[in-house]
Amino acid sequence: MNTSASPLEPETLNWLNQLPEAVVWLDKEGQIGWCNPVAAALIPDPNPLGKRLENWFQPVVRESRMHEPMNAGWWQGSPQKGLLGIAVKRWRWFQVSLAPFKNGQLCILSEVTREYNQALAYHSSLEVLSSLLTQEEKLEELLMRVLQTAVEVVPGAEAGSLTLLENGEFRFVAQIGFEDSLIEHSLGYNHELAWYGLGEQDWLLGKPRLLVSPHIQERTKNHISHELDMFNQVGKLEELKATVTVPIVLQGQVMGTLNLDSLTSTEAFPPESLAIAQTFALQAATVLYGLLTRRKLSELALSDALTGLGNRHALKESFPKMKAQAERLDLPLTLIYWDMDGLKRLNDQYGHAAGDQALKILANTLRSVFRQEDQIFRIGGDEFVSLHLALPLSEVPEMVRRVRSAIHVEVSAGAVAITPLQDLQAALGQADQAMYKDKRRVRNSLEL
Incomplete structure (x- = not known):
């Protein structure tokens, strides 16, 4: 100068x-x-x-x-x-x-590149966590936000992908910079571990791994050759110059992987990139933990503590969905109202523990007799409701007979075929009337 x-x-x-x-x-x-x-x-x-x-x-x-x-x-x-x-x-x-x-x-x-990127990463973590706690976003949408911010913030990152472990395979749930069809492809657990390459101990610790070309292409060919064509076509395998992979670890298990890629340079990722990338893997783990916790709480809120069946709130959520499905498929939908007779007498004579045990037996009997696609709810003390898609009203008496033959307590039942204009309250009222008619019939037959 x-x-x-x-x-x-x-x-x-x-x-x-x-x-x-x-x-x-x-x-x-x-x-x-x-x-x-x-x-x-x-x-x-x-x-x-x-x-x-x-x-x-x-x-x-x-x-x-x-x-x-x-x-x-x-x-x-x-x-x-x-x-x-x-x-x-x-x-x-x-x-x-x-x-x-x-x-x-x-x-x-x-x-202040390193300090600024680290600050952005932690600030992004707070944003994602806040969104997780206050909004009902889908899992894929939240993970896509994590990936977008990671590609933006991590030095050297130009593209990336995020996988999630489902049924023993790592499914691609988010991508930036690749073909849209990469989403929904998956890799087996052992193949993903081999692609990571640092060993299971570092894998379970969530340690970031940097791999550069031509080792990227060699490792893909050696360990996941069965997906080589897919990675060449939609994953730009031949164009990858450097890639950082960070296992997403939740409660001691790898639940997914965060992959950040450079398409231009083998020296794209400075040392601080790995530490910052690990921050975003922790973000993804936070998202998973929060959603799983929220899902668990939701399941608790929609289930009956004694029997494990759905409760009245669950019935209110399920009824319109099954009704819409029946209308879409042009199939009958039948609602059956069940009542266990003599629960008060059982409680008075033998105590509430005996009554609770009888309710559990009835719930398990309904599960065993019904088809897998049928749904069962306990909506009151001794009152149960079941929903049956593709079950005509004419077949209900046989189902009731099978339940009664499999249980040692008295049960009354009333059924109604759901019509397009019928809401849940009206259906319950009609089925309840049919159930009390059946109860009177059973009582009269016993008196004779």
Whole structure:
């Protein structure tokens, strides 16, 4: 850099040239009048003098909770600090300090790329966790948000994918930068572990792994050759230059994998990338844990504690769904109202434990007699309701007979065929009347 025309004194120049930070002097028009060797190496222009620094450095729009973004016209006015970013092969971030000097501004840029990306990662974690706790988003949507932010924040990442363990296989549930058809492909557990390559101990600890070309292609060919064509077609295998894989570990088990990829350079991922990527794998684990917990709580809220059957709330949720399915498939839907006779007498004579045991026996009998697709609910003390898709009303007496023959307590039942205009309340009222008619018939037959 030619310093002969510099407005700075030789002693000042000598000091600034030795600084490890990038230093630029801007004239009153905001144009570069001088820069030290670190700044000259940073600016992607061999002749930056007379040009504006904002041609390459942009104020950060997104607040990181750690560094405040610069305001518009950041190179003007009173002394200030803020954050700027420059994109060459990857985004780099600089904390900028400006101060008036020699009818212009002295600008010092201290690189904070690692700290800023880490701050973004943790800030994103809070956003995802907040969304998880306050919104009813689908699992795939939340995991896609994790992946999108990871690709945006992790240095070197240009593309990525996320898998989820289901039925012993890792299914791709989110992708960025690949073919849409990558979603729904899956890999067996052992194949995914072999692709990871660091061994089961590191796998279970969630340790990040970096792999670069041509080892990427070699490992794929050696360990998951049965899916080689798929990865070549929709996973851009031949284009991958570097990939980071982080196991998503939940309660001591690997439940998925986060994969971040570079399509341009084998040196795309600096050391801090692996640590930041691991933060997003922890995010994904948080999402899984939160959703599984919420699902468990939901199941508890919709189930009867004594019998494990659905409760009245579950019936209210299931009825419209089964009714819509019956109408769509043009199949009959039958509702049966069940009542266990003599529960009060049983409780009075033998105690509530005996009554509870009788209710459990009835619930298990209904499960054993009914088809797998039938749904059963306990909606009151001794009252049960069952829903049967594709069961005509004419076949109900045989089902009731089978239940009675398999149980030692007295049971009354009443059924109704659901019509398109019939809501749950009306169906329950009609079936309840039929059940009491059956109860009176059973009582009369016993008296005779």
